[in-house]
Amino acid sequence: MTEPIYKTDALIAEDIDAYLVQHQNKSLLRFITCGSVDDGKSTLIGRLLYDSKMIFEDQLAALEADSKRVGTQGQEIDFALLVDGLAAEREQGITIDVAYRFFATEKRKFIVADTPGHEQYTRNMVTGASTADLAVILIDARKGVLTQTRRHSYLAHLIGIRNIVLAVNKMDLVDYDLAIFDAIVKDYREFADSIGIESFTAIPISGFKGDNITTTPSPNTPWYKGPALIAHLESVEIDNVSDQAKPFRMPVQWVNRPNLDFRGFSGLIASGSVKPGDAIRVLPSGKTSTISKVVTMPGKAGPASGTGGDGDLDEAVAGQSVTLTLADEVDCSRGDVIAVADNPPEASSQFEATIVWMDDAALHVGRSYWLKLGTQMVSATVHAPKYTVNVNTMEHLAAKTLELNAIGVAEIATDRAIVFEPYADNRTLGGFILIDKISNRTVGAGMLNFSLRRAQNVHWQPTDITRQEHARLKNQTPRVLWFTGLSGSGKSTIANEVEKSLNLMNRHTFLLDGDNVRHGLNKDLGFTEADRIENIRRVGEVARLMADAGLIVLTAFISPFRAERELVRAMLPEGEFIEIFVDTPLNVAEARDVKGLYKKARSGQLKNFTGIDSPYEPPEHPEIRVNTVEMTPEQAAEHIIRKIMPLK
Ligand SMILES: Nc1ncnc2c1ncn2[C@@H]1O[C@H](COP(=O)(O)OS(=O)(=O)O)[C@@H](OP(=O)(O)O)[C@H]1O
Ligand SMILES: Nc1ncnc2c1ncn2[C@@H]1O[C@H](COP(=O)(O)OP(=O)(O)O)[C@@H](O)[C@H]1O
Numbered sequence: 001m002t003e004p005i006y007k008t009d010a011l012i013a014e015d016i017d018a019y020l021v022q023h024q025n026k027s028l029l030r031f032i033t034c035g036s037v038d039d040g041k042s043t044l045i046g047r048l049l050y051d052s053k054m055i056f057e058d059q060l061a062a063l064e065a066d067s068k069r070v071g072t073q074g075q076e077i078d079f080a081l082l083v084d085g086l087a088a089e090r091e092q093g094i095t096i097d098v099a100y101r102f103f104a105t106e107k108r109k110f111i112v113a114d115t116p117g118h119e120q121y122t123r124n125m126v127t128g129a130s131t132a133d134l135a136v137i138l139i140d141a142r143k144g145v146l147t148q149t150r151r152h153s154y155l156a157h158l159i160g161i162r163n164i165v166l167a168v169n170k171m172d173l174v175d176y177d178l179a180i181f182d183a184i185v186k187d188y189r190e191f192a193d194s195i196g197i198e199s200f201t202a203i204p205i206s207g208f209k210g211d212n213i214t215t216t217p218s219p220n221t222p223w224y225k226g227p228a229l230i231a232h233l234e235s236v237e238i239d240n241v242s243d244q245a246k247p248f249r250m251p252v253q254w255v256n257r258p259n260l261d262f263r264g265f266s267g268l269i270a271s272g273s274v275k276p277g278d279a280i281r282v283l284p285s286g287k288t289s290t291i292s293k294v295v296t297m298p299g300k301a302g303p304a305s306g307t308g309g310d311g312d313l314d315e316a317v318a319g320q321s322v323t324l325t326l327a328d329e330v331d332c333s334r335g336d337v338i339a340v341a342d343n344p345p346e347a348s349s350q351f352e353a354t355i356v357w358m359d360d361a362a363l364h365v366g367r368s369y370w371l372k373l374g375t376q377m378v379s380a381t382v383h384a385p386k387y388t389v390n391v392n393t394m395e396h397l398a399a400k401t402l403e404l405n406a407i408g409v410a411e412i413a414t415d416r417a418i419v420f421e422p423y424a425d426n427r428t429l430g431g432f433i434l435i436d437k438i439s440n441r442t443v444g445a446g447m448l449n450f451s452l453r454r455a456q457n458v459h460w461q462p463t464d465i466t467r468q469e470h471a472r473l474k475n476q477t478p479r480v481l482w483f484t485g486l487s488g489s490g491k492s493t494i495a496n497e498v499e500k501s502l503n504l505m506n507r508h509t510f511l512l513d514g515d516n517v518r519h520g521l522n523k524d525l526g527f528t529e530a531d532r533i534e535n536i537r538r539v540g541e542v543a544r545l546m547a548d549a550g551l552i553v554l555t556a557f558i559s560p561f562r563a564e565r566e567l568v569r570a571m572l573p574e575g576e577f578i579e580i581f582v583d584t585p586l587n588v589a590e591a592r593d594v595k596g597l598y599k600k601a602r603s604g605q606l607k608n609f610t611g612i613d614s615p616y617e618p619p620e621h622p623e624i625r626v627n628t629v630e631m632t633p634e635q636a637a638e639h640i641i642r643k644i645m646p647l648k
Pocket of ligand 1: 486487488492514515518531532533535536556557558559595597606609610614
């Protein structure tokens with residue numbers, strides 16, 4: 001029964017090029033519709049698709065048959081059936097994911113992201129809204145402005161949508177009463193003012209009856225002098241147009257080098273315009289040059305087909321994909337940004353950001369995530385949130401982390417400077433996503449608000465005695481032998497044995513032990529997840545410094561999380577980090593109970609104890625694994641020494 005709808009999408013998806021060529025000269029408006037099923041959202045979208053004639057004949061026949069069978073509108077066509085395609089939605093009576101639909105009118109083409117209305121789906125709404133130029137906020141005329149209206153408006157505004165349409169729907173059910181419409185608009189204006197929405201367009205409609213949907217004004221609302229919905233969607237200014245007036249920025253997607261004579265930098269122009277002769281600056285290096293040519297992107301044949309472009313352009317503007325060639329040989333690679341020379345964006349490594357959390361597992365404060373901003377990808381850690389926002393009341397709440405669907409403001413630090421602009425000025429250079437390094441899932445989406453001053457005044461200081469010099473003097477290759485395992489597994493005992501053996505071999509070593517470091521450097525840290533993450537981050541930094549000094553470092557920390565162990569691995573040159581899994585089953589470690597801590601944990605006197613009520617994630621591919629049930633500490637140490645030899 002839903003097949004015809006998928007066919008429409010599939011056709012466009014399969015031959016999107018043909019579709020786009022056909023509509024090439026029309027501008028594209030991306031918009032979202034916000035509201036719940038009850039507000040008539042699906043009916044409205046169905047009506048837009050229907051009225052724009054993008055439904056094929058056979059599908060219409062199927063729709064008519066379906067409507068009569070399962071529709072809720074008697075003998076009339078139930079437009080909601082066009083949109084509520086997913087079986088799960090049908091069963092639950094709700095819309096649960098972002099569905100994108102394409103349609104076109106004489107004047108413009110459209111992509112509409114249909115996002116669900118329920119609070120737990122904030123992340124879907126944010127996903128759908130992230131590229132939208134406009135949001136249609138649906139209101140049921142009988143109910144007026146509701147909590148969810150405020151939530152959707154707040155999210156749409158937060159995500160940077162400047163065009164808001166307040167579609168007051170179901171006007172037929174309130175006798176097209178002007179007073180009701182006016183009261184709703186007044187109510188909404190008060191709310192909009194309070195959150196900084198500068199303007200919106202209110203339209204009285206009936207998705208079901210078709211009032212004020214297409215281009216002609218409805219005779220049922222003679223008091224309404226504004227445009228009908230489609231007429232408004234066809235004429236509203238698209239962000240690209242306003243972006244063109246901003247300074248030129250183009251994040252480099254790839255370096256296009258089809259042959260030795262051509263070296264171009266390809267990307268999508270994020271803002272402004274560019275033409276041959278323009279003075280530009282490559283960031284973050286700051287190197288300057290001049291634009292030689294602006295070439296349109298290669299066609300389907302790809303970069304291999306010579307310069308591949310359809311030809312040189314006199315000028316290109318925001319929203320266009322182009323390849324730029326420069327007058328000078330300038331270092332420039334993927335992730336760099338080419339900008340107008342005298343007004344470039346900043347580069348920074350510390351920011352305040354607004355983050356929408358999208359993962360079932362809450363944010364781990366201090367953990368290193370991938371941060372992807374346009375074509376730039378760096379490691380980043382998020383500090384404890386300053387506050388989270390209650391999306392129903394706009395209240396600020398105190399919070400230690402961000403749970404699924406939470407929106408919070410927090411400081412964020414990247415491991416190297418990224419080129420950016422505040423999201424409010426530039427969505428492309430200010431919007432980012434966070435990716436879990438282990439699962440590769442997108443866990444958050446965010447907006448950079450501003451960079452923190454302190455980041456700009458800290459610079460790397462080069463030193464003359466390099467780590468190679470330090471290592472050469474000690475006549476050894478630095479290593480970090482990272483022992484990990486449960487409390488009482490034998491990390492300290494075995495690490496101690498290994499250090500003794502290394503010293504007999506005249507190696508320069510240092511053993512960092514959990515208990516000892518926690519008395520000094522890390523005495524401010526406890527055993528919450530966030531504190532353990534910070535504990536390991538600091539120990540990792542110290543181990544790295546010691547390895548830079550040429551030492552063989554041994555560390556004995558539970559280090560329960562894979563992500564932080566991988567973080568430390570990534571801090572060191574390839575091959576210098578050796579993960580040693582002290583593999584002792586919980587019952588064995590517990591039976592040893594050297595410090596009586598397991599007993600305390602079992603009796604509830606000690607909370608968050610690893611293996612009892614705090615997780616331990618065993619290494620998946622440790623360089624070395626020792627089984628302390630089968631080996632004595634001495635045997636385990638010998639095994640390790642043998643594995644790491646010949647140790648120069
Ligand atoms: N709640 C809780 N959970 C785990 N361990 C606890 C806890 N409270 C105190 N201790 C003692 O602290 C030692 C572990 O510290 P670490 O720095 O290695 O821990 S972690 O890596 O930050 O998880 C650990 O030492 P080892 O037994 O040598 O591992 C314990 O003695
Ligand atoms: N094969 C073994 N390897 C390491 N320790 C062992 C072994 N068998 C028994 N033990 C005992 O287990 C305890 C391990 O404690 P410890 O080294 O402090 O562990 P951790 O540092 O992992 O908490 C010590 O008392 C040690 O003597």
